[in-house]
Amino acid sequence: MPELPEVETLRRELDRAVKNKIIKSVEVRWPKLVKPLSANIFSKKLIGQKIISTDRRAKILLLKLSKGDKKTRDGFLAIHLKMTGQLIFRPKKGRLVIGGHPLPPPPNLPLGQGEGLNSNLPHKHTHIIINFTDGSTLYFNDIRKFGWLKIFDAKSLEKLSAEFGPEALSDQFNLKKFQEILKKYPNQKIKQLLTDQKLIAGIGNIYADESCFCAGIRPTRLVKDIKLSEINKLLLCFKKTLKLAISKGGTSSDTYVKLNGQPGGFVPYLKVYGRQGEKCKKCQGLVEKIRLNGRGTHFCRSCQK
DNA sequence: TGATATGTTATCTT
DNA sequence: CAAGATAACATATC
Secondary structure (H helix, E strand, C coil), rough: CCCCHHHHHHHHHHHHHHHHEEEEEEECCCCHHHHCCCHHHHHHHCCCCCCEEEECCCEEEEEECCCCCCCCCCCEEEEECCCCEEEEECCCCCCEHHHHHCCCCCCCCCCCCCCCHHCCCCCCCEEEEECCCCCCCEEECCCCCCCCCEEEEHHHHHHHHCCCCCEECCCCCHHHHHHHHHHCCCCCEHHHHHHCCCCCCCCCCHHHHHHHHHHHCCCEHHHHHHHHHHHHHHHHHHHHHHHHHHHCCCCCCCCECCCCCEECHHHHHHCCCCCCCCCCCCCEEEEEEEEECCCCEEEECCCCC
16 A cells, blocks of 8 residues: 555654664564564664765655664664554554555444543564564554565665656656656556556555546557557646545545544545446546556546546 | 465476 | 566464
């Protein structure tokens, strides 16, 4: 679930929470998530470090560390939530900050009542625990254990960053840039390019479908068959959709329930994702679901050509 | 029981 | 060699 809006939302909330906190201890319960480092070395590298600031590249959350590598002076803890990762910050006192994949409440509690597994930490899906000196804690939970935490110095981070295309929401990502990228892949289906992080950083399956609907373009359309005016529309659409999603708290999961029990922010705005078989919100047709490059793909046949 | 799942990468198969 | 398809990661849900 976490695409650009979700990770960005998490970053903003976490920024306030963890900035200037100093790491006191680290517990790695599932060492695979910190590969290639061993649990021990991973922990050692983090202990004593202060969180200076937060950043995001594509769908990766970055925490800048104080001491960093001796040579480069910069150090970053990079966190990728992949499909089911979740970060929970528990202050010594006060509300939890949660970002990423939601976890359901216990079976005996209806949705919206209580905080479910989220309130009982750590639990069986908690794989990394970072304790700060002020008594607060950051938990990394991940049901499917696809996510990871890595430590980068400035150089290796730059290398990682170079593997991604420009940020979808950056000003540099304009029509000219978009055209330039698309031009190289005339025979590709448009959705595949939208979700390719090497070309555009931040768009995942959900927002790709939503953006295509917004632009009236079928996800399966070949790039060479898309007019310039449509390319422009698609550009405006994915920017608009991503920004709206961020403003709504970046929620895109249909199972997401916030701590206060309110349904997630962006769900009501979904036009096609997860709505297969339901009536299109623009016309009277039904939303269809197909498989495109191995991913579920949703569109309205009459609104999207 | 089997199909499906939001991300990414490795490894097969054309 | 390259594009495309599929498996893999590990678990839960419908």
